[in-house]
Every structure is written in structure tokens, then in C-alpha cells.
Amino acid sequence: MIDHAHDLASVQEATDRLLTAVAKLDNASVARPSRLPDWTVGHVLAHLARNADALTNVLDGHRMYASGEARDADIARDAPRPLDTQLTDLRESDARFRARGAEPADWTRTVELRNGVTDTAARVPFRRWGEVELHHVDLGIGYELEDLPEEFTEREIDFLAARFLAHPDVPATRITDGTRAWHTGRQASRPEVTVTGRPADLLGWLAGRRGEAVLDVSGGTLPALPPL
Structure with missing residues (x-):
């Protein structure tokens, strides 16, 4: 059985690891290439922040993103921001997501993600955990697949x-x-x-x-x- 509370705690731990690692970078690092094609480190960080807001939308029963084009435009807009702005945005968007996840809710309900994909609400925190862990690796700053928690x-x-x-x-x-x-x-x-x-x-x-x-x-x- 999926334990959404456990997964929310794991999201916090993963995000804290990410924020600690990214805080050691500088503004120049934000503009360098990540391991994802055509994306800089800033693109990955912007995506992580916007994804947290998008999954909050999902838990609220709203569309995950207004559209695919809007999603891409938001990431492109936010990618060049200075490191401290990126960190603040990621920290605050993560806090909003976890606060929404901590509210009483029917975790057996069906929610809709991108491209018509549906899932139970209880699996949304695990999906967020995956975003944080894999994109931490994608930053190319010393966190590798071998460093991911075994669970x-x-x-x-x-x-x-x-x-x-x-x-x-x-x-x-x-x-x-x-x-x-x-x-x-x-x-x-x-x-x-x-x-x-x-x-x-x-x-x-x-x-x-x-x-x-x-x-x-x-x-x-x-x-x-x-x-x-």
C-alpha cells in the first residue's frame, strides 16, 4: 500500500539534499549545461519549482499545467534567474506542495496529470520524490544514480x-x-x-x-x- 505521508517525508529529505548541494554553486553554474539535452542547470531547477506547483494543482483538482506550451515557456522564463532566486523559488514551491499534501484529503481519489494520465492521489508524493531525485542527478553536480536511496x-x-x-x-x-x-x-x-x-x-x-x-x-x- 502506498503511504503518502511517508513519501511526503521522503520528498522533504530529497529536497533538502538538493538544496544543500545547489547552494554550493554560483551564478555562473546556473547557465552551464545540465545532463539533459538543451537544458542548463537553471532549466532543471526552474522545472523542479514549476513541477512542485503543478503537482499542487493536481492535488487541488486543477489542471497540472495550463498547457504544454505554457509549461515550457515558464521553464524558459525562469531558467536564467540568479542562484539565490532559484533556491528561494524551489524551497517555497516545495513547501507549498508539502503543505497541501499534509491536509486531510481522500487519498484514494483519482487525479489527472499530464497528457490524460490518471493516478490515485496517494501516488502523487512518490511522483514528486522521483522528480527531485532524478533531476538532482541530471544537474551533474556530483549526485549519481548510485547515491539514490535504496528504497x-x-x-x-x-x-x-x-x-x-x-x-x-x-x-x-x-x-x-x-x-x-x-x-x-x-x-x-x-x-x-x-x-x-x-x-x-x-x-x-x-x-x-x-x-x-x-x-x-x-x-x-x-x-x-x-x-x-
């Missing part, structure tokens, strides 16, 4: 494997770290491909952040996954 890594692998389950363009795939196993892709009586690797590397592949070089693939080639 988060395992649950995010679960989440992403389920996201691609029954996807017609992904072959039936068994994913394993040698101890645990997950399945994704098309439904079949037996997997077409087996992907083996360390948890951090498996997560990196599922999240579009690492490729075949760090994984052992048998039965075929490493499946190409749809974008998140």
Missing part, C-alpha cells in the same frame, strides 16, 4: 517497469539485478529479452539515463523504451 531505486524500477508493461512497442522483457526480478513490455508466456544489471544501472536505463554498455542483455538487443 527509492527499487520502487522507481517497479514504477517504470509497470509503466511500460503491455506496451506494444516494447518486447516482453525480464529485468533482474540477480536477486529481484521485474517484467515489462508486451504480454507473453515467456520473456523475449532478459536485462541484467545493478539496480542503479537498471533504473538508469528505464529512466532514459543509461544505456547498454552497463547492462547484460540476453535473447536480443536492449529494448528501446518510449520517452517518459
Whole structure:
């Protein structure tokens, strides 16, 4: 069962780690490239702040973003801001999200995210936790997939494997770290491909952040996954 209160506490811990690390940067660092194509460090920080507000909208029963174009425009607008402004915005938007999450609510209700995706309200804090952890890695400032909390890594692998389950363009795939196993892709009586690797590397592949070089693939080639 999803424990939204536990996940909200994990969001706070992850955000505190992020803010502590980013506070050691300078204004010049905001303009340098991140690990995401065409995005600077400032773009990633702006996205994290706006995503917190967007998920607050979701919990309030509103549209996550006014539109895809508005989302992109807000990130582009906020990306060049000085470091202290970025930090304040991220801290305050995170506080708004967690305050909304702490209010009494029906956590079994269905909420709508982007592109018509729906989920239970109780899973929204975990989705926010994923945003903070993975984008901390994307900043390229010394926090790596191997540094992610073990609980988060395992649950995010679960989440992403389920996201691609029954996807017609992904072959039936068994994913394993040698101890645990997950399945994704098309439904079949037996997997077409087996992907083996360390948890951090498996997560990196599922999240579009690492490729075949760090994984052992048998039965075929490493499946190409749809974008998140």
C-alpha cells in the first residue's frame, strides 16, 4: 500500500539534499549545461519549482499545467534567474506542495496529470520524490544514480517497469539485478529479452539515463523504451 505521508517525508529529505548541494554553486553554474539535452542547470531547477506547483494543482483538482506550451515557456522564463532566486523559488514551491499534501484529503481519489494520465492521489508524493531525485542527478553536480536511496531505486524500477508493461512497442522483457526480478513490455508466456544489471544501472536505463554498455542483455538487443 502506498503511504503518502511517508513519501511526503521522503520528498522533504530529497529536497533538502538538493538544496544543500545547489547552494554550493554560483551564478555562473546556473547557465552551464545540465545532463539533459538543451537544458542548463537553471532549466532543471526552474522545472523542479514549476513541477512542485503543478503537482499542487493536481492535488487541488486543477489542471497540472495550463498547457504544454505554457509549461515550457515558464521553464524558459525562469531558467536564467540568479542562484539565490532559484533556491528561494524551489524551497517555497516545495513547501507549498508539502503543505497541501499534509491536509486531510481522500487519498484514494483519482487525479489527472499530464497528457490524460490518471493516478490515485496517494501516488502523487512518490511522483514528486522521483522528480527531485532524478533531476538532482541530471544537474551533474556530483549526485549519481548510485547515491539514490535504496528504497527509492527499487520502487522507481517497479514504477517504470509497470509503466511500460503491455506496451506494444516494447518486447516482453525480464529485468533482474540477480536477486529481484521485474517484467515489462508486451504480454507473453515467456520473456523475449532478459536485462541484467545493478539496480542503479537498471533504473538508469528505464529512466532514459543509461544505456547498454552497463547492462547484460540476453535473447536480443536492449529494448528501446518510449520517452517518459
